[in-house]
Amino acid sequence: MLTFLVSAIRLGMTFLLGSTGETITEKSGHLNLGTPGVMCVGASCGCYAEYLYFSAVGAFNINPVLAVLIPITATLLGAALMGLLFCFMTVTLRVNQNVTGLALTTFGVGLSDYMIAQTGIIYTKGSRYFTAHLEIADDLGWFGEIFLSHGILIYLAIVIALVTSFVLNKTKVGLHLRAVGENPATADAAGINVSAYRYAATCIGCGISGLGGLSFIMDYLNGNWEYCIDAIGWLAIALVIFTVWKPNLAIIGSIIFGGLYIASTYIQGFNMEAKEIFKMLPYIVTVIVLLFTSIRNKKKNQPPQSLGLNYFREER
Amino acid sequence: MAKSSDKVRTPPFHIVKREPLPWYSALGVRVAAIAAALVLCALVITVLTQKNPIEVYAAMIDGAFGSTSRIWNLLQNLAMLLCVSLAVTPAFKMKFWNIGAEGQVLVGGLATVYVMLFLGGTIPTPLLLVLMVAASILAGIVWALLPAIAKALWNTNETLFTLMMNYIAIQFVAFFLKKYVKSGSGVLTPMPEYGLPVIGDMPYLLNIIIVAVLTIGVYIYLKHSKQGYEISVVGESENTAKYVGINVKKVIIRTLILSGALCGVAGLLLVGGTNHTISTATAGGRGFTAIMVSWLAKFNPFVMIVTSFLIVFLERGAEQVSSVFRIPSAISDIITGIILFFIIGCEFFLQYKIVFTKHGKENE
Numbered sequence: 001m002l003t004f005l006v007s008a009i010r011l012g013m014t015f016l017l018g019s020t021g022e023t024i025t026e027k028s029g030h031l032n033l034g035t036p037g038v039m040c041v042g043a044s045c046g047c048y049a050e051y052l053y054f055s056a057v058g059a060f061n062i063n064p065v066l067a068v069l070i071p072i073t074a075t076l077l078g079a080a081l082m083g084l085l086f087c088f089m090t091v092t093l094r095v096n097q098n099v100t101g102l103a104l105t106t107f108g109v110g111l112s113d114y115m116i117a118q119t120g121i122i123y124t125k126g127s128r129y130f131t132a133h134l135e136i137a138d139d140l141g142w143f144g145e146i147f148l149s150h151g152i153l154i155y156l157a158i159v160i161a162l163v164t165s166f167v168l169n170k171t172k173v174g175l176h177l178r179a180v181g182e183n184p185a186t187a188d189a190a191g192i193n194v195s196a197y198r199y200a201a202t203c204i205g206c207g208i209s210g211l212g213g214l215s216f217i218m219d220y221l222n223g224n225w226e227y228c229i230d231a232i233g234w235l236a237i238a239l240v241i242f243t244v245w246k247p248n249l250a251i252i253g254s255i256i257f258g259g260l261y262i263a264s265t266y267i268q269g270f271n272m273e274a275k276e277i278f279k280m281l282p283y284i285v286t287v288i289v290l291l292f293t294s295i296r297n298k299k300k301n302q303p304p305q306s307l308g309l310n311y312f313r314e315e316r
Numbered sequence: 317m318a319k320s321s322d323k324v325r326t327p328p329f330h331i332v333k334r335e336p337l338p339w340y341s342a343l344g345v346r347v348a349a350i351a352a353a354l355v356l357c358a359l360v361i362t363v364l365t366q367k368n369p370i371e372v373y374a375a376m377i378d379g380a381f382g383s384t385s386r387i388w389n390l391l392q393n394l395a396m397l398l399c400v401s402l403a404v405t406p407a408f409k410m411k412f413w414n415i416g417a418e419g420q421v422l423v424g425g426l427a428t429v430y431v432m433l434f435l436g437g438t439i440p441t442p443l444l445l446v447l448m449v450a451a452s453i454l455a456g457i458v459w460a461l462l463p464a465i466a467k468a469l470w471n472t473n474e475t476l477f478t479l480m481m482n483y484i485a486i487q488f489v490a491f492f493l494k495k496y497v498k499s500g501s502g503v504l505t506p507m508p509e510y511g512l513p514v515i516g517d518m519p520y521l522l523n524i525i526i527v528a529v530l531t532i533g534v535y536i537y538l539k540h541s542k543q544g545y546e547i548s549v550v551g552e553s554e555n556t557a558k559y560v561g562i563n564v565k566k567v568i569i570r571t572l573i574l575s576g577a578l579c580g581v582a583g584l585l586l587v588g589g590t591n592h593t594i595s596t597a598t599a600g601g602r603g604f605t606a607i608m609v610s611w612l613a614k615f616n617p618f619v620m621i622v623t624s625f626l627i628v629f630l631e632r633g634a635e636q637v638s639s640v641f642r643i644p645s646a647i648s649d650i651i652t653g654i655i656l657f658f659i660i661g662c663e664f665f666l667q668y669k670i671v672f673t674k675h676g677k678e679n680e
Contacts, residue, residue: 031475033415089657093664098413098475099611102604103656110649114364117644234483241476276491283483290480294472303473308413314332 002145004259004266007220010150012258013157014216018236019254020161020247021209025083026240027168028201029181030090031308033101035209036233037108038082042210043217043229044112045078046071050126051119059125067129068152071214079210082108083203091195094310109230116225127223130215153215158251160208165248177201181304184311194311212236235261238286244293244301257282334669342666349662350626353655360654365643372637379636380629390632392520395527396586397624400599400606402527402534402617403578406571407460408607409538409615410551412467414572416478417579418603419485420459422596424583426489427455429504429594432587433496436510444510448588449581456580457573459485464572468565482603486596493595506592512585523589530578535617537574547571579603612659630655 018039025032032038050071054062082104089100131151140148168174179187180197188194213229235257243253260282264275293301337345358369365372380390400417407414431448439447459481466472493502515521538544546567550557557564582602587594605627613619634648 033475033479085657089661093661094668095660095663096611098415099608099660100657102415102607103653103660105604106601106649106656107653110646110651110653113646114644114650117646231483234479237476238480241473273491273495276487276494279490280484280487283480283487287477287480287484290472290477291466291470294466294470297470307473308475312333 002142004262006145006149007262007266008255008259009146010154010220010258011216011261012254012256013150013154014212014220014232014254015236015239015257016157016161016250016254017153017212017215018209018233019212019239019243019250020157020164021205021207021212022237022240023205023245023247023250024164024168024177024208025202025205026245026307027177027181027304028198028205029184029304029306029309029311030086030198030202031097031101032083032086032104032202032206033098033237034082034086034104034108035101035206035237036230037105037112038079038206038209039108039213039216039233039236040112040229041082041108041213042075042079042207043213044115045210046075046214047123047126047217047225048115048119049074050123054125062129064129064132067126071126071218072211075210075214076207079213080203080207082210083206084199086206087199087202090310091198094312097308097310105230105233112229113227121225123217123223123225125223127218127221130218131222151219153211153219156211157215160211161247161251164208165246168247178304181306184306185313188311188313194313198311209233209236235282238282241293241303242282242286242289244289245303260285329670329672331668332671333667337666345662345665346659349658350655353658356658357651357654360650361647364647365641367641367643372641375637375640376629376633379633379640382636386632388518388520390628391524392590393628393632394621394625395520395524396582396590397602397605397609397628398620399527399530399582399585400579400602401609401613401620401624402530403575403582404603404606405534405610405615405617405620406538406544406547407575408551408610410547410568410571412464412568412572413475414460414463414478414575415475415607416459416463416481416603417575417582417606418599418601419478419482420456420576420579421583421586421599421603422482422485422489422594423459424452424456424580425587425594425598426485426492426583427451427580428584428587429492432507432510432592433504436507445512448512449584452584452588453577453580456578456583457576460572460576460579461569464569468568489594489596489598503595504593508592510588511592512589520590523585526581526585530581531617531621534578538615538617543567543570608656608660626655627652 018035022032022035050067053067053070086100086104089095090097130153133149133151168178176187176192177197179190179192180194184194212232216229216232217223217225239250239253239257242257243250261279264278354373358373361367361369361372379386381387400421403420404414404417428448428451431444431451435444435447463472463474463477463481466477467474493504497504512522538547546557546562549560549562550564550567554564557567583599586598591598609620609624609627612623630652631648634651635645637643638645638647
């Protein structure tokens with residue numbers, strides 16, 4: 001049970017990073033279906049940077065801080081560049097977001113697979129620095145196991161989610177961002193630079209989503225690359241709906257998702273086929289939440305009103 | 317503001333919507349975009365692989381057209397992608413973002429394989445075929461209908477709903493394979509004996525003919541039928557549609573039934589007419605690619621033949637390139653991605669024009 005919970009948390013934080021990034025993006029009115037691709041690119045940029053760093057300094061001169069910071073920076077940069085590409089297409093060139101997003105996923109998955117083919121799929125050495133935790137955790141029994149035994153990215157995920165939630169709901173920047181997502185024409189009339197907000201939100205959001213990919217490889221899989229980050233990415237999009245666009249709710253939601261995703265391997269007495277049905281649960285739950293929120297039609301649980309729509313000032 | 321009139325910053329240019337271009341300039345812009353994309357891809361290939369890009373492109377053409385079987389393969393893949401694109405088109409024209417074609421195709425295929433596995437050999441072949449067709453279409457319809465009803469009744473976001481339905485479908489297929497493949501390998505032995513009939517010795521000809529007929533059918537339906545017209549009105553403006561007395565909910569549900577049925581047919585052709593088995597990758601991402609195909613063709617079924625040809629050509633060609641030059645096959649996704657970005661991006665130049673502000677001239 002304890003290992004189940006710990007695994008659920010570790011996987012959940014991957015979803016949390018992915019969905020927090022996507023929430024920021026969606027709050028600006030961008031439905032970025034490229035998130036799976038962004039997460040792939042984020043992960044592979046991080047791994048690639050780790051590989052370059054290790055081969056540059058040699059195995060004995062590795063600085064633990066740099067071994068964490070360099071991949072994180074590379075991930076943020078790589079993923080944010082993908083966001084920039086998305087924005088260039090949708091904000092500057094005003095092409096359809098869904099089409100751009102899907103193309104971005106194709107491109108991102110290809111790019112990341114290509115990069116990984118160059119460096120191999122084992123990053124266990126680098127992963128050690130990501131999963132390192134305080135020694136005190138080992139002496140505190142279940143409490144330490146659940147709350148203190150994690151690597152840096154897990155805590156980073158929670159901090160990012162809380163900060164995002166605060167910024168979105170309690171600051172002027174957040175208010176402006178939400179205004180841009182709800183009704184860009186009104187926001188524009190109020191003197192808010194719609195394009196700048198959309199660019200910034202999407203690039204930051206993509207950077208954070210990218211970290212989710214890195215956390216999946218370096219933390220959850222202990223550095224063994226798997227070609228399924230895009231599936232994780234779609235679930236991260238699902239999680240955004242599941243938690244009705246609230247990053248603080250997503251902390252709990254992501255752990256539930258993580259639990260549902262791995263439950264089939266932990267619960268005894270299930271045969272193989274039942275496990276496959278079990279894996280459906282995150283998606284079914286998301287559909288139910290989606291239906292429920294739209295039936296209840298409560299104002300504060302709705303998607304941003306102009307989600308998926310581009311804004312062109314001269315077209316009103 | 318009024319006082320600082322000589323300090324007012326005028327942007328160096330602004331963007332305005334333009335009148336639709338004549339077809340030859342529109343075509344020119346697109347061809348230019350593809351050419352630019354190919355040049356960029358050549359650069360990328362050279363940088364990544366240190367190979368001569370012209371050799372790489374030659375290998376691509378060889379991979380797509382190099383032999384009779386390759387051409388058949390190309391046509392078959394073209395037909396399948398086109399079929400899914402036809403399926404999503406009526407819904408898109410209505411601005412219903414059906415991202416769930418992948419799942420709808422997959423359940424269509426799953427229904428076909430169920431019938432083949434459990435009824436194959438026990439009932440007469442014509443009846444079996446009828447049941448396969450009916451089951452696949454019905455399954456596709458059900459998968460498309462759920463999001464459509466939710467959209468019509470409660471305005472549920474269809475992009476997200478259909479996206480989730482994809483993964484539910486994939487898990488159903490995974491469940492099916494675990495349950496009914498006795499060996500536990502997860503690979504269902506193909507059952508060509510219960511497949512769709514084969515014309516002559518050309519295994520894909522029937523698929524191609526069916527899709528060709530569907531292409532014409534969808535074109536006529538969208539362009540020349542009352543229902544097709546209603547779809548475009550709803551797509552242009554839901555309020556206008558309501559105002560002229562179109563029952564929007566009915567149109568949404570009716571269109572998605574058509575969309576789902578066509579996806580079911582695609583599943584039928586993929587399982588019954590091509591693979592004679594199913595895996596979670598049977599739809600192979602076509603549900604997503606189809607969205608781009610349809611959108612690039614501006615929802616015109618005949619132009620979709622061209623756009624899906626382009627994508628299938630890239631895929632088949634890049635496969636060949638990766639095996640000849642020993643480059644990771646992911647290069648094909650990269651190339652496809654770059655070219656897609658260029659074609660998608662060039663739409664901007666078709667719809668808008670950049671007007672440079674002339675200094676010393678009054679604006680407005």
